[in-house]
Amino acid sequence: MMVDEALSKLNIPVAKFEVSDSLKNVERAAKSFGFPVVLKLVSPEVVHKTEFGGVKIVHDLAELRETASTFLARGKVLVMEHCSGVEMFLGIKNDATFGHVLLAGVGGIFVEVYKDVAFRVCPVNARDAELMLAELRGKALLQGVRGQKPVNMKALIDAMVRLSRLPEKYPNLEELDVNPLFVNDKDVKAADARFVLKG
Secondary structure, three states, X not given: OOHHHHHHHOOOOEOOXXXXXXXXXXXXXXXXXXXXXXXXXXXXXXXXXXXHOOEEEEOOHHHHHXXXXXXXXXXXXXXXXXXXXXXXXXXXXXXXXXXXXXXXXXXXXXHHHHOOEEEEEOOOOHHHHHHHHHHOOOOHHHHXXXXXXXXXXXXXXXXXXXXXOHHHHOOOEEEEEEEEEEEOOOOEEEOOEEEEEOO
């Protein structure tokens, strides 16, 4: 499932985005969101966009035109508002023993490095989500470090609870990765997602 389809199916807040197939539309979307913006290559041939170099933050029109032209030569371009905050990972796996399981951990490029992930059987309630976050070794990031404000825990917990109910709507969901999910003192916003549906 393409990134724009996956994002649209999430029942949690999503960063503003638009998929464009022309430089003119990319420029229009970027101007409406305001710089900086994130450009992502949308192509069925590229699953892990970061490793391929298919994700870039652009700060002005010249940089946008150069990057968008490169991406458009390979597919479409997803233009997204630039988000800030702690990068978290939320996911769902269809486990052979437990069924659908919600995962939560420190996200971004570090999710596979630190493997700091907690999990519970879906669906979860607010208390379950709170306990999951308390298990993380990186939980201090959520409490505010180096002058950063503590994140909006209620918004994060609410997103976890709502996401855990996704298998009720999509029982054929095999795998879901929401990474990164940006969490700051105000809200949460999903910036990328990947679905695998069975059948």
